Amino acid sequence: MSRAPAVVAGGAALLTAAVVFGVYSFLRPAPGPQDFEGAGSDAVTVEISPGASAGEIAETLKRAGVVASAQSFVQAVVERSKEGSLRPGRYRLKRRMAASSALDLLLAPKSRVVRRVTVPEGLRTSEVLTTLSAGSGIPLADFTKAVAEPSGLRLPAYADGKVEGFLFPATYEVEPGATARDLLKNMIARFGAAARHVGLGKVTPERGLTPLEVVTVASIIQAEGGQDSEFPKIARVIYNRLQRGAKLEMDSTVNYALRRHTLKVSQQDTKVASPYNTYARAGLPPGPIANPGESALMAALRPAKGDWYWFVTTDPRHRITKFTDKETEFLKYREELNRNLGAN
Incomplete structure (x- = not known):
């Protein structure tokens, strides 16, 4: 009889402990999801x-x-x-x-x-597409097809459905899943931003010049090379010739017609049958010959003041260009260029 109360007391103690544990378990916050510690x-x-x-x-x-x-x-x-x-x-x-x-x-x-692709100023469309494909990993055929079907690229109305001149040179990020059409649309959108920034369509340097003609002038400026600071002077040479009704006689347009790049343009080259041959045809070519950057667009809209009628990049290696309104000086500059080309 003397042990019974002890047994009851022990049972009560166990019951109390169980109740306390249950209350603790109920009140204790649920464990959070499994997680690591630190920066890994x-x-x-x-x-x-x-x-x-x-x-x-x-x-x-x-x-x-x-x-x-x-x-x-x-x-x-x-x-x-x-x-x-x-x-x-x-x-x-x-x-x-x-x-x-x-x-x-x-x-x-x-x-x-981030995968990035950089498109330099002055590339032709075919060269831009090759650059985009190499930098993005997207097949060249996808870009070629997108250019051939330009309706969804959001080109300016005055582009006449052609992308040459409107693939703005810059560095672009290639997002996962991006398509050739996506990249081309981004480039054309960047052209639109640059065009608005320089005032293309609102300010024309010469009476009667359309936005497409401004882009065409800018593309020639860009293709002729030289330093950005000289672009307004190159623009002035172009406009001086246009105002006189003379032929532009730009080597860059002949090279475009012949699909090549060279500083050595022969007399035979200047006879190529092409609407882009400004030695054979007066006025501007029918469209851009390259994709210009913002500096070239700005120069086409705001040419320098001067009487220059000729310019020659006499030292291509150091990008030295000389301007003149005298034919004798022009011929001398051409000789200087040929000497420099011969030394290379």
Whole structure:
């Protein structure tokens, strides 16, 4: 009889402990999703697809071993209200990262592995397409097809459906999933921005010059080379000849007709049968001969003041160009160019 109360007391103690543990378990916060600690180690590149949700990105990171669980990354995104800040692309991350650290890197521009393609000033369309294909990894045939079907490229109305002259030279980012048409549309949009900046369509340097003719002049300026500071003087030479009703006689237009690049244009070359041959035909060619940059567009709209009628890039290596209104000096400059060409 003396042991019974002890047994009851022991049972009561066990019951009390169970109740206390149950209350503790109920009040204790539920464990969060599995997560790593720290900034991780071992670099890994992860690609985020266009249009991917935070949950889809989280699964991508989990498969790559970047985060411990998809839930931990989604929680970090939601807590920081970054659902609309995640961009597609390729990112340099690390394995076994805390979800918050992984999010930090996805939001940091320096982590993004961006594929870029740079298109220099003065390239012809065929050369631009080759450059774009090499830099973007998109087949050249895709660009050729897009140019042949320009209706969706958003060209200016005055371009007459031709892209030559309107593929603005600059550096472009190639987003994942981008198409040839996407890149060409970006270039034409950049041309539109540059055209608005210089006032193309609002200001014409000479009476009767259309926007397409301005771009054509700019393309000749760009193709003739030299330094940007000399572009307004080259423009003045062009306008001085146009005002006199004379032939432009620009080697760059002959080279365009012959589909080549050279400083050695022969007399026989200047007889090529082409509407772009400004030795044979008066006035401007029917359209641009290259894709000019903003400096050339600005020069075409704001030529320098002067009586120059000739110019010669006498030292192509150092981009030295000389201008004159005297034919005797022009002939002397041509001889100087030929000597420099012979020395190279």
